[in-house]
Amino acid sequence: MPIDAAKALAAEPRTGEITWDRKDVQLYHLGIGAGVPATDPDELRYTLESRLHVLPSFATVAGAGSPGVISSLSMPGIEVDLARVLHGGQSLEVHRPIPAEGTATATGRIAAVYDKGKAAVLVMRTEVADADGPLWTNDAQIFVRGEGGWGGDRGPSARLDPPGGAPDRTVERHIREDQALLYRLSGDYNPLHADPEFAKVAGFERPILHGLCTYGMTLKAVVDTLLGGDVTRVRSYTTRFAGVVYPGETLRIRMWRQKAAVRVAVSAVERGDVPVLADTVVEHS
Numbered sequence: 120m121p122i123d124a125a126k127a128l129a130a131e132p133r134t135g136e137i138t139w140d141r142k143d144v145q146l147y148h149l150g151i152g153a154g155v156p157a158t159d160p161d162e163l164r165y166t167l168e169s170r171l172h173v174l175p176s177f178a179t180v181a182g183a184g185s186p187g188v189i190s191s192l193s194m195p196g197i198e199v200d201l202a203r204v205l206h207g208g209q210s211l212e213v214h215r216p217i218p219a220e221g222t223a224t225a226t227g228r229i230a231a232v233y234d235k236g237k238a239a240v241l242v243m244r245t246e247v248a249d250a251d252g253p254l255w256t257n258d259a260q261i262f263v264r265g266e267g268g269w270g271g272d273r274g275p276s277a278r279l280d281p282p283g284g285a286p287d288r289t290v291e292r293h294i295r296e297d298q299a300l301l302y303r304l305s306g307d308y309n310p311l312h313a314d315p316e317f318a319k320v321a322g323f324e325r326p327i328l329h330g331l332c333t334y335g336m337t338l339k340a341v342v343d344t345l346l347g348g349d350v351t352r353v354r355s356y357t358t359r360f361a362g363v364v365y366p367g368e369t370l371r372i373r374m375w376r377q378k379a380a381v382r383v384a385v386s387a388v389e390r391g392d393v394p395v396l397a398d399t400v401v402e403h404s
Contacts (some may be wrong), residue, residue, distance in 0.1 A: 122239050122266050124232035126196030128143040132228040137182025140220045141168045143401040147177050151335035152292060162349055175353045176335040182225060183306030184263050184359055194229060199263045208260035208277055210357040214253040223249040233274030239266040240274060277359050279398045282382040286373035288344050294328060296367045302332040328364040333395060340372045341381050341401050352403040358380035361397040379403060
């Protein structure tokens with residue numbers, strides 16, 4: 120069997136040093152649509168080095184995402200065809216505010232392997248700490264189609280009951296035609312997001328936006344709309360990738376206030392509000 124769950128879970132973690140600076144943070148923020156309008160004081164917090172704060176979702180690309188999902192797929196016990204791999208979900212826990220510049224140690228491992236029948240799910244955990252202690256923990260949920268069915272633990276369900284009532288706030292965010300080209304400069308150079316021919320081979324009509332770009336755009340909307348623009352209030356952020364997004368489309372982001380949390384649903388306006396992010400929760404102080 121290409122996935123040996125016991126071997127994958129017992130494998131030694133991979134550890135490496137990562138670094139980032141203000142330019143990396145600014146590039147990430149521009150990649151998720153910050154800076155519009157360019158002179159807006161609220162946007163300058165994301166783009167001007169003298170006022171810079173760090174949106175927590177930057178953690179998904181800091182140090183170019185090292186150790187990274189692709190490298191984790193080559194860990195002991197895992198031999199998979201990348202064409203069968205889907206990024207199913209992402210969760211982030213922030214232990215303290217992320218500095219605009221830093222050097223840290225990133226430790227990656229397979230935290231869980233689940234058997235969903237027609238697919239296996241790998242939970243790839245990256246824990247990052249600097250000299251002052253833990254900074255953040257990232258979990259990427261990776262679906263590997265065709266690799267389930269060995270009788271293993273199905274794992275927890277990621278599906279949540281839909282929030283009740285009308286959303287407290289709804290905003291729309293337009294995605295530029297070149298958004299994926301800009302976002303990929305933060306480290307994810309998968310040609311699926313840039314090369315039309317590659318996208319067609321993969322089954323898409325044209326290049327698609329990175330799921331983690333939608334993830335970042337959504338968190339920025341929540342922070343700016345319901346958290347007073349204060350990035351330090353975010354404690355955790357979880358989502359399930361429910362569909363693709365194409366550059367040039369518009370995201371409709373619906374938000375429901377809950378106790379110390381915001382429930383979020385994101386859809387693509389031009390395709391009949393088809394869901395693109397689901398089961399999304401931002402926990403905050």
